[in-house]
Amino acid sequence: MSKIHVTTTVNGDTVEFLADPRETLLDCLRDKLGLTGSKEGCGTGDCGACSVTVDGVLVSSCLVLGVEAQGKSVTTIEGMDKDGELHPLQRHFVEKAALQCGFCTPGFLVAAKALLDKNPDPTETEVRYWLAGNLCRCTGYDKIVRAVMDAAAEMRG
Amino acid sequence: MRYHTPATFADAATIAASAQGVTRFLAGGTDVLVQLRAGSVLPDDLIDLKHIPEVHSITRTADGGWRIGVAVSGASLGANKDLVADWPGVVEGMELVGSTQVQGRATLTGNLCNGSPAADSVPGLIAAGATVTVTGPSGTRDVAVQDIPKGPGKTNLKAGEVISALTLPARGKNAGDAYLRFIPRTEMDIAVVGVAVSLRLDGDKVAEARVALGAVAPTVLLSDACAKAIVGTTLDAKALDALGAAASGECNPISDKRGTKEFRIEVAGVLARRAAKIAYDRAKGAKA
Numbered sequence: 001m002s003k004i005h006v007t008t009t010v011n012g013d014t015v016e017f018l019a020d021p022r023e024t025l026l027d028c029l030r031d032k033l034g035l036t037g038s039k040e041g042c043g044t045g046d047c048g049a050c051s052v053t054v055d056g057v058l059v060s061s062c063l064v065l066g067v068e069a070q071g072k073s074v075t076t077i078e079g080m081d082k083d084g085e086l087h088p089l090q091r092h093f094v095e096k097a098a099l100q101c102g103f104c105t106p107g108f109l110v111a112a113k114a115l116l117d118k119n120p121d122p123t124e125t126e127v128r129y130w131l132a133g134n135l136c137r138c139t140g141y142d143k144i145v146r147a148v149m150d151a152a153a154e155m156r157g
Numbered sequence: 158m159r160y161h162t163p164a165t166f167a168d169a170a171t172i173a174a175s176a177q178g179v180t181r182f183l184a185g186g187t188d189v190l191v192q193l194r195a196g197s198v199l200p201d202d203l204i205d206l207k208h209i210p211e212v213h214s215i216t217r218t219a220d221g222g223w224r225i226g227v228a229v230s231g232a233s234l235g236a237n238k239d240l241v242a243d244w245p246g247v248v249e250g251m252e253l254v255g256s257t258q259v260q261g262r263a264t265l266t267g268n269l270c271n272g273s274p275a276a277d278s279v280p281g282l283i284a285a286g287a288t289v290t291v292t293g294p295s296g297t298r299d300v301a302v303q304d305i306p307k308g309p310g311k312t313n314l315k316a317g318e319v320i321s322a323l324t325l326p327a328r329g330k331n332a333g334d335a336y337l338r339f340i341p342r343t344e345m346d347i348a349v350v351g352v353a354v355s356l357r358l359d360g361d362k363v364a365e366a367r368v369a370l371g372a373v374a375p376t377v378l379l380s381d382a383c384a385k386a387i388v389g390t391t392l393d394a395k396a397l398d399a400l401g402a403a404a405s406g407e408c409n410p411i412s413d414k415r416g417t418k419e420f421r422i423e424v425a426g427v428l429a430r431r432a433a434k435i436a437y438d439r440a441k442g443a444k445a
Contacts, residue, residue: 004160021160021203022193044191045259046345057232057261063190064262065183067160068205111257132344133256 008069010035011079019066026050028066029076037077037106041135048134051107051114052076058114060133077106080113088151089113098147100138108134112148120156124149158200162208166292166321169204174294174317176202182319184212184228185262187255188271206319215240221327227267227320231260244325245439246334246353246432250281253338256345266320269302272310273347279306279377280353280369281336287325293318303369306376331364332357333439337432338371339424341415348372349416352404352428354383354436361391363437368400368429373408373421380407383429392437400433401426 003018010033017032029035029052038061041047045063052061053075061076080087089112092098099105108131115122115130122130127148128141136144163169173180178201181189192198206212212228215237223240231251235241241248247265254263254277266289268278282302289305291298294317305320307313314320334355340346351371357364368383382403390396405426412418435443 022158024190024194043194045187045255048256048258051258054261057230058258059261060256060258062194063187063259065160065186065190068183068186068207114257129344130257133258 004067006067006070008071009073011075017066021065021067023066024062025052025054025064025066025069025074026061028069029061029074032066035076035078038110039103039106041103041107046133046135047104047107048111048131049104049107051110051134053110053114056117058111075110077110080109087113088154089116089148092147092151092154093144096143096147096150098139098143104134104136104138108136108144112151115148116152116155120152122149122152159202161202161204163204163206164208164210166206166209166319169206169209169319170292170294170317172202172204173319178202180204180316182206182270184267185230185264186267187259187263188267204319211322218324218327221329223325225265225323225325227322228264231255231263231265232257234265235260243328244281244285244334246336246355246436247278247281247285247287247325250336250338250351250353251278253277253336253348266323269305269323270312270314270320272306272308272312274306274309274374274376275348275351275372276377277336277338277348277351277371280351280371281334281355282323282325283369283377283379284334284336284353284355284367285325286355286367287323289320290322290324291318292321297321299324303377303379308375329357331359331440333436333441333443335432335435335439337428337435339416339428347415350410350421350424350428352425352432354429354432356387356433356436356440358437358440363387363390363392363396366433368404368433370404370407370425370429373410373425375409378407380404382407387433392433397430397433401430404429 039049041049050061181200183205212226336353338348338351356366366384386399410421
């Protein structure tokens with residue numbers, strides 16, 4: 001099985017890795033690049049814990065092959081803060097206790113940021129539908145939705 | 158597994174035709190990768206179609222229809238306002254597939270080729286009269302969407318054949334379409350029943366109609382009986398009752414964890430009536 005050389009951009013940095021074509025982008029991010037913020041919950045695109053963006057589009061990185069990232073621009077949870085300063089979404093998640101075990105949190109944050117990049121003023125219903133593919137077994141979702149709404153309000157100024 | 162990135166559909170077909178083992182084409186990957194990781198389908202050759210230039214584009218055809226590339230995602234489809242205005246039923250079917258994350262990758266053509274009788278985008282395409290272009294080792298041919306599914310997980314495509322484009326006809330005037338599905342929750346589920354209706358009006362009367370039923374038989378059905386029940390009517394109560402009865406009569410469903418046979422037969426009639434009313438209102442100018 002020959003591996004394929006992949007050059008891609010992750011959180012603004014050019015990176016290279018060798019991927020078996022069966023390996024997912026999630027495996028490559030975690031095991032080759034050490035970016036373990038993206039989690040594998042289900043591995044079948046149902047839970048959203050592995051959410052990243054590829055060329056600005058929100059996807060489940062468990063449903064993308066590492067070799068498909070060639071020439072693309074990937075952003076992960078590791079690219080969300082600015083030099084250690086939390087993104088408003090991250091801060092509101094902490095302040096509103098929108099997480100308990102934290103396993104789903106990176107996926108929720110990446111997905112929520114993708115929503116606010118597209119729609120800075122979503123309704124609660126829009127937030128709930130957008131995040132329907134991010135599963136959380138701890139919080140019951142209400143605190144997550146409130147944190148997203150409050151972060152959106154703060155970011156609109 | 159060998160990973161191929163052909164630059165043309167002819168090359169993709171050639172690779173597939175000469176492959177010895179299991180072959181899969183990769184577009185959005187939302188079914189192929191799940192099967193690969195579950196070990197249910199382990200391709201020897203995986204042919205990624207996304208390096209073929211035209212696969213990402215949505216273009217108007219010369220006659221006013223639409224040509225949709227095989228890697229156009231649900232998210233891209235929904236972002237095309239002119240397409241949504243022409244074929245809201247087709248787009249709303251696709252947008253019901255999976256989550257926001259899945260929408261970023263999943264494609265109409267992939268949903269069709271996965272061969273699920275419950276595929277949410279397929280009834281809308283069949284009701285619309287959509288066709289696909291099939292490229293094989295000996296050239297291309299156009300096939301109606303309803304002739305692609307063969308049974309659960311199976312299509313009528315031959316070895317070495319690949320769908321290279323999907324075409325929606327021109328919408329024309331006084332026409333509308335709609336898709337409704339039943340699931341026991343509001344989001345993130347697979348259709349228990351799905352019904353698509355596309356119709357054209359002449360004044361207040363239905364002049365043409367196509368009705369497709371999903372998840373009630375081994376393949377998505379195009380129902381002539383349903384169309385006959387409403388053509389020539391103003392979609393009054395009597396016509397809607399006839400449509401509901403025709404839709405229920407077409408069903409040949411299984412009972413499974415999502416719903417019993419009896420439930421599916423009942424719900425198909427209910428959804429057919431409701432979808433026809435939405436399509437009728439849209440033909441009268443209601444916005445999706």
